Amino acid sequence: METVMLNEITQTLSDAERDKLFEELYITAFPVVARFVRKMNGSLDDASDLFQDALVIYYEKSNDADFTLYTSPEAYILGITKHLWMRKYTHDHKKVSLDMIEASITIPNDYTPEVDSLQLLKLLATTGEKCMELLQAFYYEKISMKLLAGKFGFGTERSATVQKYKCIEKIRNTIKEKSISYEDFIE
Amino acid sequence: MRTSLNEIALTEKYLQGQLSPEERLVFEARLLTSPLLRCNVSVQQKVYTLTKLYHRRKIKQQALNVQHKLFHESQHAEWKEEIVKLFK
Numbered sequence: 001m002e003t004v005m006l007n008e009i010t011q012t013l014s015d016a017e018r019d020k021l022f023e024e025l026y027i028t029a030f031p032v033v034a035r036f037v038r039k040m041n042g043s044l045d046d047a048s049d050l051f052q053d054a055l056v057i058y059y060e061k062s063n064d065a066d067f068t069l070y071t072s073p074e075a076y077i078l079g080i081t082k083h084l085w086m087r088k089y090t091h092d093h094k095k096v097s098l099d100m101i102e103a104s105i106t107i108p109n110d111y112t113p114e115v116d117s118l119q120l121l122k123l124l125a126t127t128g129e130k131c132m133e134l135l136q137a138f139y140y141e142k143i144s145m146k147l148l149a150g151k152f153g154f155g156t157e158r159s160a161t162v163q164k165y166k167c168i169e170k171i172r173n174t175i176k177e178k179s180i181s182y183e184d185f186i187e
Numbered sequence: 188m189r190t191s192l193n194e195i196a197l198t199e200k201y202l203q204g205q206l207s208p209e210e211r212l213v214f215e216a217r218l219l220t221s222p223l224l225r226c227n228v229s230v231q232q233k234v235y236t237l238t239k240l241y242h243r244r245k246i247k248q249q250a251l252n253v254q255h256k257l258f259h260e261s262q263h264a265e266w267k268e269e270i271v272k273l274f275k
Contacts, residue, residue: 015249022253027266030254034270044274052250056243113240120233121240132241139235140242165192168199171234172227179230 012063012142022055029074033081040085040096050088054080057107071101079105087112120175128174131167138164194224198231 013021030051037047054077061067069076079102086096087107113121124132134152137143143151149160188196200206201214218225257263 018246018249019253022250023257026253026257027263031266031270034273038273044271047270047274048251048254052247052254055250056246059246060243110236110239111243117237117240121237121244124237124241132238135234135238136242136245139238162188162192165188165195168195168231168234169191171237172195172230175230175233175237176226 013059018059021059025055025058025073025077026051029077032074032078036078036081037085040089042085050081050084051077053084053111057084057111060108075101076105078102080107083107116179120178123178124171124174128167128171131170134164134167135171194227195231198228201228202232202235 030047033051033054034044034047037043037050042050057080058073058077062069071079079098082096082098082102083105084107130152134148137151138145138148145157145160145164148164149155149157152160152163154160154163197206197214201211206214218228258267
């Protein structure tokens with residue numbers, strides 16, 4: 001019941017709906033992506049890893065109100081994979097051929113995080129997990145404060161809002177402590 | 188709310204471009220004179236960036252789980268075989 005409600009309100013997909021979307025795309029698009037990766041002499045692990053990244057990027061783009069898909073989802077996902085391949089294996093001399101639509105695809109600039117972000121993320125996934133869950137649910141799953149209050153067990157919307165800011169403060173302080181050892185991170 | 192939390196709420200509005208022109212001017216004037224505020228704003232931006240990465244990682248994990256599931260379901264055995272044999 002809860003997932004249906006969430007979806008009505010937020011217009012992003014619930015976990016179950018996202019599972020279904022990913023399953024469909026795996027069945028139709030993964031074989032095509034796997035053939036491409038094989039052709040480039042990649043392994044099944046490479047294919048899986050790149051395909052999962054491509055799904056994340058495709059999902060993110062499809063949530064963007066300005067996004068228009070000019071081709072099939074399968075072709076688009078193959079296009080994303082080609083870009084990811086080029087980005088990951090620039091040393092590879094085999095040229096990746098892109099058609100016009102594929103050439104127009106862009107990968108978010110921040111998709112490949114910097115090393116300090118990865119280190120912080122690793123730390124936060126353990127010490128700040130509850131806060132990270134809350135913040136990602138609010139900012140990126142776009143769950144309303146009211147539902148967030150229910151999901152995370154806060155009595156009221158108001159206390160969920162306060163908790164959100166407390167979480168930002170907590171994570172901010174963790175980053176500050178850690179950034180003493182990465183002096184270059186504050187530009 | 189505590190002062191520090193109000194400051195965070197205000198910073199959020201600033202970063203999301205939700206302050207009125209007057210509020211924005213006042214905030215930016217404070218930024219010029221307060222190194223601490225400058226640091227906090229910069230780190231708060233980093234909190235949002237990390238939240239995005241955390242979210243992406245969660246979605247990627249979900250995709251990985253879907254693959255595991257499909258690879259173990261008998262009705263998709265043929266589909267799986269087609270993929271696996273490419274790499275043999």
